[in-house]
Amino acid sequence: MMTMMRARDRSVAAVSTFLTVAAALAMLTALAGPAAAAERFVGVEGRADGAGTKESPWDIASALGGRQKVEPGDAVLLLGGTYRRRPEALFDVRLIGEEDDPIHVRPAPGARAIIDGGLSVVSPSAHLWVHDLEILV
Secondary structure (H helix, E strand, O other): OHHHHHHHHHHHHHHHHHHHHHHHHHHHHHHHOOOOOOEEEEOOOOOOOOOOOOOOOEOHHHHHOOOOOOOOOOEEEEOOEEEEOOOOOOEEEOOEOEOOEOEEEEEOOOOOEEEEOOEEEOOOOEOEEEOOOEEEO
């Protein structure tokens, strides 16, 4: 009888320990909040097959046109320079953020980004903030 009680006590202790660890992990996950937004870089000489980093930026057409992995909350940072779109006048923008997690398009810190030709924000774009770009039309 004593052996059965000890086995049951060990089982209760194991379950109690498991529940305590699970509760602690749930609290840590809740405190951590959502994943941090990514900074994606675009360069005048960027390429569609770039990594979207400062060292290997994307081209502006693929980044703004929705052909790259840009998630809600991300920032698309344009490195300094003039982004030309001639003879076609506009760069299409097809980026989809969320109401509480918009996508931001702006120059990289300290950069002056000039869009020569303009932007056309088209469907299915949503929850998109465009800041501090110089646009020539």
